[in-house]
Amino acid sequence: MLSKYTTSTAFLEALQEAGVSYIFANLGSDHPAMIESLAEARKKNIKLPEVIICPHEMVALSAANGYAQVTGKPQAVVVHVECGTQNLGGAVHNAAKGRVPVLIFAGASPYTQEGEQAGSRNEFIHWIQDVSDQRGIVRGYTKYDNEIRSGKNVKQIVHRALQFAQSAPKGPVYLMGPREVMEEETEPVSINTELWQPIAPAALPPQGVHDIVEDLVKAEKPLIITSYLGRNPDAVKGLLQLSERLSIPVIESVPNYMNFPADHPMHCGYQWNTPEQNELLGAADFVLVLDSDVPWIPLKNKPSEDCTIYYIDADPLKQQMPLWYIPSKRFFAADSHIALQQLNEFLRHTALDEKAIVKRRATISNIHYEQRAEWRKHEQYREDRITPEYLTACVREIVDENTIIMNEGISNYETIYKHIQAKRPGSIIGSGGGSLGWNGGAAIGAKLSSKDKTVISLTGDGSYLFSVPSSVHWVARKYDAPFLTIIYNNRGWKSPKLSTLGVHPNGIANETNQFWVDFDPPADLAKIAEAAGGAFAQTVKKPSELKEALQNAIHAVKEGRSAVLDVYLPAINSANESRSTMLDVQFSSI
Structure with a gap:
């Protein structure tokens, strides 16, 4: 047992009892007691969930999300007060809309300021980060939220929260605890986890x-x-x-x-x-x-x-x-x-x-075979450009029975599904939500959950940037979670342009080709991953280079190094990407 048994100790033990393997953490001034408990546990070789340091909270929650999507087992995310809670951003939306179980814990500013209790305010940010309704930031997306007020029942609160998270419809839960409460010394409590199982699934009458x-x-x-x-x-x-x-x-x-x-x-x-x-x-x-x-x-x-x-x-x-x-x-x-x-x-x-x-x-x-024959026509090699259909067909060639594909292709969602032609349960996963940037962190979570699998993330250039790739690839290297990212790069946000054309097909935006969505001049997206995480990085602009680049990238991943291929598709404002072509891509009827 740890020498100083605090509410934080009991909280961490509860996660361990519940089968949580990882805590994806972005720690702050509200977590000294937790850091002490983790440090002593490591020193004494006491088993607690492994901490994965995440420089950005979007990556942390997306990683927990991806792990739970692959395994069905909820993981924990620890963030810093209301600032860290807000920095979770759209990842909370994705977990909620995707019905993914995950436990989020945030500290809270101390509620004493004159040393009345251990953990009392001693930094200026404790006043700045004190808000009236911290839980309200995520209440519209979580199944359950609560504040830890005592170490005497913290385990019951944690197990109840996880019971909510894992009961259908599943989803994220949120707990918070002020620094004084998390520093409080308390007595160990024994919990029978069999009494905190999720609600049994329902049947038809x-x-x-x-x-x-x-x-x-x-x-x-x-x-x-x-x-x-x-x-x-x-x-x-x-x-x-x-x-x-x-x-x-x-x-x-x-x-x-x-x-x-x-x-x-x-x-x-x-x-x-x-x-x-x-x-x-x-x-x-x-x-x-x-x-x-x-x-x-x-x-x-x-x-x-x-x-x-x-x-x-x-x-x-x-x-x-x-x-x-x-x-x-x-x-x-x-x-x-x-x-x-x-x-x-x-x-x-x-x-x-x-x-x-x-x-x-x-x-x-x-109908099925005629449909597939029609799809294959779009996979043909072209000398002048790389089409998303051809790219996906080439990716299909490097996919084996041991591959998990993370799909955040956005305007190419349907193209990816059509041309990957997934056959096995669990072989392709999407976020289930609408907030971009899930792909990178989710790929880390998928890899940590299935270390024997090859993980391939297919993403648009916009969603790649939303994923905070600098943090993603730093985490992937630090925790030995290599995966392959393939960027379907059309140098802009194609989906807003498609949405505009869907409502105003003959409007002024189309007439003037002004949509405010292009990324010119383009960033060197693959180099971000190389700089932050030592990833294999290559930009592919010619169709003749694609297959060799894919082989080199997948080889790097299987050797233990993440890889990013930035593949140039026709730009959203190029002559090759006409309005009719774009509408065909978005609105292709089955």
Whole structure:
């Protein structure tokens, strides 16, 4: 046991008891007691979570996020008072919208100033950083927030917070503690962690199972849409079983996991901001939505009025989305893996029209193969430029069964999914949120969680800069977490330009080609990683150089050194990137 047992000691022990492996930390003046406890634990060889120093809080939370996305196990992030909390930035949004469990702890300014207690104010910043509602900074994004007020129940508070984080719908939680409280000496408390498990996942009601199957087997043109079912690999198996048994096509809408193998004949593509009507969706007489926030965008692409829709999700009300509605026959708050088990079991005892199923299988398979043939046409090598489709196809050649891809391609999200053609659960992951910069820290978290895996981060140049690459690559080198970054570099923010053209296709911005989104003159992005983390760095501008550069970069990573390839695509303001071409990229219909 440590010689001085404080609230901070108990807090760290609680994390260890809960199975937390890493504390991604940006420490400050509010953490002396924690630093003392960690130092003594190391000196006495007492096991506590390993501290990963993160020079920027966005990287810290993104790393915890990536680790939890790969493993399902929440990690801890420790930041400095309200300043560090605010510096978490959009990473809190990503964890919330991606439903990723993580525990965030921030200190708080001392509440005494005349030495009344250990930890009393002794630095000028203790007055400056004292705010009226520190927890309110993140309250709109966290499932639970609380202040630690005593060492006597700190373990209960930590385990309760983690219980919230890991119960569906999962998400981040936030604790804070003033310096005096964290310095307070206290008595050790023993906790039975079995009594603090997350809430058991929910199942469909029996009548719900009956109703879904009854309508499903009557349907002539059923369809399944999902976005993040693949966060649980077992759910993918259940979806495969259901799709194969009834020959139901599957569409992935704004996916952030591999939800259904891309090479399966029932896989019928992806959709993002599609403004044209998807033919399968428009023709469907039954749609089962499994784990999806945005199964379609109803402005121009939606099911028919007489289509029967069922919605299964951990949060079918989307309680943190003020404007959201998808008219459905029934909504069910249920775990998709359990729900699929129930549906598949019920189908075993249900009479089916086998001839109709065989006929539908042939029809959907033809759609699948024709779609893939069309996609392959866009992968052709060109002498004059590197297209995102060709780049992704070349990346596919270096991907093996032991690779995890982190996708933050933004305007190339759909291109990456189409041309990577992921087949294994867990092989491709997106943030699930909308705040850019997740890619770098998340790649570190993924690598720390799976040290035997090769991690490849695919990112736009804008999202690369948002990731704070100087901090990312310093952390990656210090903690032996090498990964490959490939920058889809169009020298600007392409997505705002696409958004403007989507609303004003013939507007003045298009006429004058003035969107205020270009990054000219471009920075030497790969050199940032080389300077900060000793990464292998190369800028690729010629198609003839691409494949060799990819081989050299992946070799460097497998030898233990991070690598960054800055690959030049047509610039957002180039003649090759016409308005029609850009709209085709964003709005390609499946």
